[in-house]
Amino acid sequence: MQFSETHFVGVDVGGTKVAAGLVDSGGRITRQTRTPMVATDAVAGLAAVTSAIEAVYSAADLSPQLKSSISGIGVCAPGPLNPQTGVVINPPNLPCWRNFPLAAEIAKVYRLPVRVDNDGNAAALAEALWGAGRGYRSVFYATIGTGIGSGIIFDGRIYHGRTGAAAEGGHMSIDYRGPRCGCGKLGCIEALASGPAIARRASEQIAAGRPSSILQHAGGQVDGISSEIVGQAYRAGDPLAKEVLQETAMYLTVWLGNIVDLLEPDVMILGGGAASLLQPFFEEIRDLLPRWCVNSRCQDIPLLAAHYGADAGIAGGAALCLEVTATE
Amino acid sequence: MQFSETHFVGVDVGGTKVAAGLVDSGGRITRQTRTPMVATDAVAGLAAVTSAIEAVYSAADLSPQLKSSISGIGVCAPGPLNPQTGVVINPPNLPCWRNFPLAAEIAKVYRLPVRVDNDGNAAALAEALWGAGRGYRSVFYATIGTGIGSGIIFDGRIYHGRTGAAAEGGHMSIDYRGPRCGCGKLGCIEALASGPAIARRASEQIAAGRPSSILQHAGGQVDGISSEIVGQAYRAGDPLAKEVLQETAMYLTVWLGNIVDLLEPDVMILGGGAASLLQPFFEEIRDLLPRWCVNSRCQDIPLLAAHYGADAGIAGGAALCLEVTATE
Numbered sequence: 001m002q003f004s005e006t007h008f009v010g011v012d013v014g015g016t017k018v019a020a021g022l023v024d025s026g027g028r029i030t031r032q033t034r035t036p037m038v039a040t041d042a043v044a045g046l047a048a049v050t051s052a053i054e055a056v057y058s059a060a061d062l063s064p065q066l067k068s069s070i071s072g073i074g075v076c077a078p079g080p081l082n083p084q085t086g087v088v089i090n091p092p093n094l095p096c097w098r099n100f101p102l103a104a105e106i107a108k109v110y111r112l113p114v115r116v117d118n119d120g121n122a123a124a125l126a127e128a129l130w131g132a133g134r135g136y137r138s139v140f141y142a143t144i145g146t147g148i149g150s151g152i153i154f155d156g157r158i159y160h161g162r163t164g165a166a167a168e169g170g171h172m173s174i175d176y177r178g179p180r181c182g183c184g185k186l187g188c189i190e191a192l193a194s195g196p197a198i199a200r201r202a203s204e205q206i207a208a209g210r211p212s213s214i215l216q217h218a219g220g221q222v223d224g225i226s227s228e229i230v231g232q233a234y235r236a237g238d239p240l241a242k243e244v245l246q247e248t249a250m251y252l253t254v255w256l257g258n259i260v261d262l263l264e265p266d267v268m269i270l271g272g273g274a275a276s277l278l279q280p281f282f283e284e285i286r287d288l289l290p291r292w293c294v295n296s297r298c299q300d301i302p303l304l305a306a307h308y309g310a311d312a313g314i315a316g317g318a319a320l321c322l323e324v325t326a327t328e
Numbered sequence: 329m330q331f332s333e334t335h336f337v338g339v340d341v342g343g344t345k346v347a348a349g350l351v352d353s354g355g356r357i358t359r360q361t362r363t364p365m366v367a368t369d370a371v372a373g374l375a376a377v378t379s380a381i382e383a384v385y386s387a388a389d390l391s392p393q394l395k396s397s398i399s400g401i402g403v404c405a406p407g408p409l410n411p412q413t414g415v416v417i418n419p420p421n422l423p424c425w426r427n428f429p430l431a432a433e434i435a436k437v438y439r440l441p442v443r444v445d446n447d448g449n450a451a452a453l454a455e456a457l458w459g460a461g462r463g464y465r466s467v468f469y470a471t472i473g474t475g476i477g478s479g480i481i482f483d484g485r486i487y488h489g490r491t492g493a494a495a496e497g498g499h500m501s502i503d504y505r506g507p508r509c510g511c512g513k514l515g516c517i518e519a520l521a522s523g524p525a526i527a528r529r530a531s532e533q534i535a536a537g538r539p540s541s542i543l544q545h546a547g548g549q550v551d552g553i554s555s556e557i558v559g560q561a562y563r564a565g566d567p568l569a570k571e572v573l574q575e576t577a578m579y580l581t582v583w584l585g586n587i588v589d590l591l592e593p594d595v596m597i598l599g600g601g602a603a604s605l606l607q608p609f610f611e612e613i614r615d616l617l618p619r620w621c622v623n624s625r626c627q628d629i630p631l632l633a634a635h636y637g638a639d640a641g642i643a644g645g646a647a648l649c650l651e652v653t654a655t656e
Contacts (some may be wrong), residue, residue, distance in 0.1 A: 161592025168589040264489025
């Protein structure tokens, strides 16, 4: 390992845990740690973050040279937040922080440049710099899991919009008469194609009497049906599971067709747990896209699986440090 | 008038007519001409365009100084086209041109820089430089007429996407089970809120027996119902006309909510004939927006009526000449 190389600490702050890791300038992650998020108050929340960073610094095999090669800290935090100032505004799932200057507080402790952004934006940047989006000028990235987050990268920079609240692609509605999303809107792609939406649609069919092995995979409990269970049943050849995933792929096609018609990015990248389940349907999405897109060259836009998995937040945090050095 | 000032010729090429005008560097249009578009073959199509430009040059009151102050020609042409090379690819409503180097052919005649782009992009740039979008860094513009075109401007430059086919906002679907659009997709905002869509929805209600004065305004002919007729009936107090326009405003709100959630622009501008009809409902769209947008500050984004009307194509063409001088 070359110690002249720069390293970054990437931190992923969630509602229940903090993950941190050391990331080199090629996007390789080493020395990952995961600690619980303690969010009783603002100070405890900050202490949970700094102790995760501390755990990376104090890794037994971290030489002084490697330590001194760390040139920045980047943090994925729950929004809404101000990416310019690093202030966390009022995250619903981390109520301990209200207008909390997270970047400034961490910078005080480590005397390093600190960047803060939301997970969709940060993970999109990591994919653009080091992952599936490498070499493409404009990248649309979405992570399909419990929710659907997204990020837009133009020329190595995050597209933030007016106040940093852009790229909420998961809350674009493709059905104004559709199911209600957690956000209050109707027919958001998150309400149709996220992990919980996949599980809900399968459960509804089963509750309506559709025979399927999904229920056995869930131990006989309708409540036990998750998108992972649907995926298991699909791999075991269950027709209903296939139908539910195919329908999900159709919803994603409508949505991606809209994205292409508005943004015509150079590449589209899907990450997150539910996206892995849906990977067998990527070809189908590509085939179906021209029906849901006026762009006659839409099929020339690659649809790729994300490079980073559960560690996307750590990579994303680290990527934010490299955005700092980009030219305006 | 200062003759040291630069002027541009803006040209708007449609399927049936060519409009051209002289535009000063403040976006003021003088000496407009309108001539028929002759599109029997590529050469005749080009001749129709150059004769429209010629008509501007030969305006009786155009002094030699003013003529020599013309520093560029910009053309709005039907897409698909390549805005980088000025080649018109294969426009459905101008089949005379197939991979036709429109910019290069005009430049040969006038020995001036020539820019070509589609009307949505060009009109968006004119609004951003000189119209309702002046002073805003990011502008989302849409023109609601026979179709719905759009344009996105970031820092005075048109956002083109991968091949120049981005900003087809009119073909974003908000209802994947909705009415079929001319483009083939279902539930495009164009199929729900364009002028013909407004007329169609009113006609359907009347055909179903809904009493309304719309029919009288249309001379008793269901076929005679247009969005303008619906607008007339609304202004005369017709309840069905009001309902149809209100429903249109709701569709536009869903769509603009999606635009804000993805792009969070600094300003949104609506132009075109049907947008004028809908101006009494702009306040309603603003009030309804938070229901269709996760962005908590969506109401801080101004929703404005376009500055340019039927002359948006001429202004847009001229604006393209100023984009040339922008820094990359």
